[in-house]
Amino acid sequence: MPSPVPRAASRLLLDVFQAASQPRAICHCVRIDSVYRKKVASTRGYATTTVPPTQSAATEVENGAPPRWARTPPSMTAPVRVRTGYRGGRHEVNKDPQKLDEVYENLLGPGGHKLLSEETKWLAVTHKSFDHGRRGFNDRLAFLGKRIVELQTSLTMLSIKDTASSKASNPDPHGRQPFEHPALEGIERLAEPSRSWVTYHKQVARVAEDYGVPAVPKSPAASGADMVHAQAIFAIIGALALEKGSAVANEVVRERILGPLLQSAR
Known part of the structure; x- marks a missing residue:
């Protein structure tokens, strides 16, 4: 059996634990508390004075600085170029705002x-392949625009009234009569092959070329121009939905994209 701790030793241990539990005195010469307060205040001040993107772009134009699309941001440019003999890409890039406006006018x-x-x-x-994406790219706009095109494609295909011809062309070999209801008319058109044909990037790329989107002069198929053109069309629809609302975007999809595609399929 262990021997009991002397009273003097237990008193000493109690004093040590009480001293450790008490808060330590802060040295006023260091002023740690004031330092942290200054950092919080400066952070709040910086957050409240942040310039929105639209105001910053307008300020750059007023100051005479080129917009973001016209140059690579200086902060994202290396001080020394690794490829010393680089003379630009193989394909010509449009830098004329008037030519871009003509495409939007046609579309x-x-x-x-x-x-x-x-x-x-x-x-x-x-x-995103242009300038390594340093000037911004249209991936997110294209993602939103494609979802809008897919939705309008489904609604348009449901509204087509030619169920009688489809039933006559596909009779049941066993003479069975399927269940019919007005709400189910045209539901077969929402199958994956029918809807994906409309939103297939090669089909949308043809629409883009009809509206004047510049094509790659040499080997368009091998360069992936179809995917680039289709993504540009989807991104324009997504941008319209964000800046002008869904009503404008839906109308453009129905009249300018689905109209020519369904007309060519007939």
Whole structure:
């Protein structure tokens, strides 16, 4: 059995634990508390004075600085170029705003170049392969635009009234009569092959070329131009939905994209 701890030793241990549990005195010469307060205050001040992107772009134009689409941001440019003999890409890149406005006029109709802001117009037609994505690219706009096109494609295919011809062309070999209901008319058109044909990138790329989107002069199929053109069309639809609302975007999809595609399929 262990021997009991002497009273003096237990008193000493109790004093040590009480001293450790008490808060330590802060040295006023260091002023740690004041230092942290200054950091919090400066952070809040910086957060409240952040300039929105639209105001910053307008400030750059007023100061005479080129917009983001016209140059690579200096902070993302290396001080020394690794490829000393680099003379640019193999394909010519459009830098003429008038040519871009003509594409928007053909796609969106008269005054179409005024529907989107200047920065968004260039962003919607910029692929991520251009300048390594340092000037922005249209992936997110294209993702939103494709979802809108798919939805309008489903609604349009449901509204087509030619169920009688489809039943006559596909009779049941066993003479069975399927269940019929007005709400189920045309539901077969929502099958994956029918809807994916409309949103297939090669089909949308043809629409883009009809509206004047520049094509790659040499070997378009091997260069992936079809995917780039289709993504540009989807991105324009996504940009319209964000800046002008879903009503404008849906109308453009029905009249300018689905109309020519369904007309060519007949």
